Amino acid sequence: MITRRDFLDLTTKALLWLSGLLGLGGLLRYLSYQPPPPPPRRYEIGAAAQYPPGSRTVLAEVPALLVRSESGFEAISMVCTHLGCTLEYKAEAFDCPCHGSRFDAQGRVTKGPAVEPLPRLRVEQGDDGALVVLKD
Numbered sequence: 001m002i003t004r005r006d007f008l009d010l011t012t013k014a015l016l017w018l019s020g021l022l023g024l025g026g027l028l029r030y031l032s033y034q035p036p037p038p039p040p041r042r043y044e045i046g047a048a049a050q051y052p053p054g055s056r057t058v059l060a061e062v063p064a065l066l067v068r069s070e071s072g073f074e075a076i077s078m079v080c081t082h083l084g085c086t087l088e089y090k091a092e093a094f095d096c097p098c099h100g101s102r103f104d105a106q107g108r109v110t111k112g113p114a115v116e117p118l119p120r121l122r123v124e125q126g127d128d129g130a131l132v133v134l135k136d
């Protein structure tokens with residue numbers, strides 16, 4: 001026959017062990033945490049021939065807008081300079097869905113809260129004609 005006192009004593013000890021095990025599990029999970037790998041700094045975007053002169057192509061994976069002019073290629077970052085949201089490109093302008101900043105087609109700020117223009121990313125062309133966008 002188990003007394004009320006024994007039952008409460010056993011229950012208390014069981015709950016203490018359980019909370020200790022849960023805490024230990026959380027500690028082990030914390031100690032074994034692996035940070036995610038850094039995002040890539042180099043994006044292969046294919047042959048230059050697929051981007052005709054005068055084209056403006058959104059590269060969603062970068063994210064950037066690839067501009068091909070008569071003088072060559074240029075990539076404008078599509079990461080908002082306010083707090084880092086990804087911009088939307090439409091009607092020759094970049095709009096930020098987070099806080100409403102707006103940039104013109106050259107990446108200059110036309111409406112805040114952002115104050116810095118959009119940075120340019122390096123575009124390199126290999127001997128085989130393939131393009132690579134580099135984030136420095």
Ligand code: FES
Nearest residue numbers: 080082083096099
């Ligand atoms: S992150 Fe774009 S306006 Fe704030």
